[in-house]
Amino acid sequence: MLRPPRETDVEAAYYWDRDPELAAWNGRPPISLSLDAARRDYLARWRDSSIKTFIIESGERAIGMATLYDFRRGSCELGIKIGPEGLRGRGLASETVRLLVEYATGTLGLDAVRGSTLEHNHRMQRVFEKCGFRRTGQGAMLSRYDDRRYTELFYEFRSGD
Numbered sequence: 001m002l003r004p005p006r007e008t009d010v011e012a013a014y015y016w017d018r019d020p021e022l023a024a025w026n027g028r029p030p031i032s033l034s035l036d037a038a039r040r041d042y043l044a045r046w047r048d049s050s051i052k053t054f055i056i057e058s059g060e061r062a063i064g065m066a067t068l069y070d071f072r073r074g075s076c077e078l079g080i081k082i083g084p085e086g087l088r089g090r091g092l093a094s095e096t097v098r099l100l101v102e103y104a105t106g107t108l109g110l111d112a113v114r115g116s117t118l119e120h121n122h123r124m125q126r127v128f129e130k131c132g133f134r135r136t137g138q139g140a141m142l143s144r145y146d147d148r149r150y151t152e153l154f155y156e157f158r159s160g161d
Helices: 007-017 020-025 035-047 092-107 122-130
Strands: 052-058 061-072 075-082 112-118 134-142 149-158
Touching: 007 020, 007 035, 007 061, 052 075, 052 092, 061 092, 075 092, 092 112, 092 122, 112 122
Parallel strands: 075 112
Antiparallel strands: 052 061, 061 075, 112 149, 134 149
16 A cells, blocks of 8 residues: 555664665665754655655555656655564565556556666566566666665656557
């Protein structure tokens, strides 16, 4: 289930953003802000009307976060993270991406949803492929996590394909 974030979700989001494995998959370092500073940042972002943020919930437990952002020309980009390590690789990301695409194309009436992942994140590549995304290209990215250059893969789901 996807639901709007609540202030009670801050600590879980903070924990996920401090996870080195999740950070490395996105080419970023784990956040180093204090919990109080992160709380202010999360709450401000969650109120930002230009970004649609959702908490991924399973059995009334927050297990991840998903966002739709960069709305332009009838499309948007998505981002997703499954927080608890033991829940990764179990199909929850695929289910979440399907829900996000359904919301973006159905409720919001968008024509396309874009996504990207680093070349070494094979799990997310499989998620995109399972959910009907097509690879549209690639580019180079300098990681803020380890100052290495990575290949970023770009994907797109088009409504009606």
